[in-house]
Amino acid sequence: MKKFVQIVNNIAYWIFEAKELPPYPNVKDFLEITGREGIEEGFFYNSExxxxxxxxxxEPIPVEPQPTLEEMQAxxxxxxxxxxxxxxxxxxGNYNDSI
Structure with a gap:
C-alpha cells in the first residue's frame, strides 16, 4: 500500500492509503508520501x-471567570x-437627583 496526501490551500487535508492514486479530477492536488513519517492532516505544506x-x-486567550449569583447579589x-x-x-444618589 502507498500513502497519499491531498493538499488544499497548502495544507495536508486528507491522508489515505491505496494501491495506486485513484483517478481524481485534480491529480496535481495529491502527493505520494510513502515512507515519510510524522505527516498529519492539518500540517502546512511548502510547495517550494x-x-x-x-x-x-x-495560546488560548484567558477568559475572566463569570461572577456567581451570590457575588452579583452581594x-x-x-x-x-x-x-x-x-x-x-x-x-x-437618588434617581431623581440625576434627572
Missing amino acids: TGEFTPPIIS QTLLNTEYLVSRSELGLG
Whole structure:
C-alpha cells in the first residue's frame, strides 16, 4: 500500500492509503508520501521545499471567570447601601437627583 496526501490551500487535508492514486479530477492536488513519517492532516505544506510543518497553535486567550449569583447579589447590595448612604448624607444618589 502507498500513502497519499491531498493538499488544499497548502495544507495536508486528507491522508489515505491505496494501491495506486485513484483517478481524481485534480491529480496535481495529491502527493505520494510513502515512507515519510510524522505527516498529519492539518500540517502546512511548502510547495517550494516539499516539506510539511505542524500548524502553530497559539495560546488560548484567558477568559475572566463569570461572577456567581451570590457575588452579583452581594455587589447589588453594596451598591444599594452606598447609594442610600449618599442620599441620607445629602450627597445625592437618588434617581431623581440625576434627572
